[in-house]
Every structure is written in C-alpha cells, then in structure tokens.
Amino acid sequence: MSRELDHLLRDIRACRICEAHLPLGPNPVLRASATARLLVVGQAPGTKVHATGIPWNDASGQRLRAWLDMDADTFYDERRVAIVPMGFCYPGKGPSGDLPPRPECRATWHPKLVPLMPEVRLTLLIGQYAHAYFLGARRKGSLTDTVRAWREYAPQYLPLPHPSPRNVGWFKANPWFEAETVPDLRERVHAVLG
Template identity: 70%
Template structure:
C-alpha cells in the first residue's frame, strides 16, 4: 500500500499541471522547480531559460555551472532535493524581450509562492538571485540597485544572500566588481557548507 502524498507533494503536482499563463508563453507551459520538506537551502532565481525549458532541469545551463562554482557544490549535491529546493520567481520560460528574457510571469509568485514557501519549513538559507527574487525576499530593505544590495550582503546574511545572476551576459558586471569573487563568494561557500551539513 502506497503512503499518502504529503501536502507539499500534492501542491507540487498542482504547480506542474498549471496552465494559468498558457496563452502568454511562447513555448507553452512547463513549470520547472524542485522542493522537499527537508531542504535546508532554497535557490530562487528568475525563470527558466530555453535550455532549462527543454530539459526540465533547473539551472541546466552555463548560468548553473557558474552558480554551482560559487556554492562549491557538484551536481549531485545541487540536485539533491532532500537538501536543496529550487523555486524560481517564475516557473515557466516567459519569452524573449529586447535585451534578454522577459521578466518572470507574476502569476507564479501571486498564485503559488504563498502556498509553497510555508511548506519549506527547514530552509535556513535563501539565495535571492537577481532583482526579482531580491524584491520579493528583501522588500523595502533592498538597496537602490542590485549592485548595492549585493555589496551590503552582510545586512541580510545569514538567512538571505542576495546574488547577481550568474548568466554569461553579466561577464562585464563581474569584471567591474572583483570584490564579489574576493569577498562574497568565500562567505557564501562557508554558509552553504554549514547549512548543507555532511
């Protein structure tokens, strides 16, 4: 006899079947997220890109390679749902804009996040990646720009680490802000290691 599904498992099933934005999604709906009741690390980015939409695996692209490098994690740990929840601000690929992907669809945050995030009760560390995640998790405490917010990461740690998006498009940002690799990444790795445990 199979065990009954938990509230989180039931909700994830609802989310993966979601068609709220279907008419607005150029590649159609394919919600991409991972979560479990035992996860201690929550990774919150923007929305899947085309590669992730195709594979259904979050951060399955060059951005994910850089992100895992920052965290000092290999794929097996990063994709261990019992330890890492991956819940973007938008669950489906939103389409292309003039200078990159469009913003995450707001329906995910409004419809699903209020029900989903309270079920992740073991989370000790939230990675708020990019301006949309930072607006949601930091609210009025975030600074005027993403750069300023990331520079003041100590104001939000140890619970939240605001991060720039690890996209190859941001190479110029990393060159102009060497303090990020020198100061933030080592602190981030140490915090991730303490949260993830052995």
C-alpha cells in the same frame, strides 16, 4: 506537511494560469521538499532549462555551482536543496535577454510553497526579481548595492547577481564579489548543508 507539499507540487506542475503568454507553452520547472535546508530562488527558466526540465541546466547553472563549490549531485538533491524560481516557466525573449518572470507564479504559488519548506536555513536570492520579492523595502537602490550589503540580510537571505554569461561586464566591474562574497557564500552554504 510532506503530503501537502507533494499535492502542491503536483498542482504547480499542472499549472496553466499564464499559458496564453508563454511562447513555448507551460512547463513549470522547480524542485522542493519539506527537508530542504537551502533554497535557491532564481528568475525563470531559459530555453535549455525549459527543454530539459532540469533547473540551472545551462552556463548560468555551471557558474552558480562553481560559486557554491557544489557538485551537481548535491545541487540536484531536492531533499537538501530546493530550487524555486520566481517564475516557473520560460517567459519568452525580450529586447536584451529573456523577459521578466511572469508574476502569476509569485502571486499564486510562492505564498503557499515557501511555508511548506520549514527546514530552509538559507535562501539564495539570485537577481533583482528575487531581491524585490523577498527583501521588499529592505533592498537597496541597485542590484549591486543590495549584493554588496548581503550581511544585512544574513543569516536568512543572501542576495546574489545572476550568474548569466551576459553579466560578464558586472563581474569585471565588481571584482569584490568573487574575492569577498563568494568565499562567505560557500562557507555559509556548506555549513547549512552540513
């Protein structure tokens, strides 16, 4: 399975399917291995991540690692933590932040990639696009309601808001998230990683 995954990752990193729609060109950013026990599914790389090729290498990533109580060495150890966004390339700027992830990644690569990570015990679903894809009709009417109902999706999934600095208003309006959900999140992540 590891060899099949290696070939698939090579194909993904060479992907040019939606090149015409990418303002900075293709640069698929992801990390995966057949031994990963935690899967982090975000939206799509921002400009800093696009430039460095390192997922979550920005302020959002700092907040995410703080939520997880995880140092960078552990977070970037792909033998333990897979990082697979809904869209692998920077999608461009929209009127209120980045554009949504390109749908081609989800349709083309996710159905092939996720099954090649059989050791995943917990998948963190970060943001509405990950919630929609992995939870489907089981998600609630809003991101807030979905995150609040995280126990319904455990132990396989844990839906989270996006840790972006742009979401400060959401964090202020929903103090229960940091008070109640984050401690459980940390406990589950540490248990999965052993």
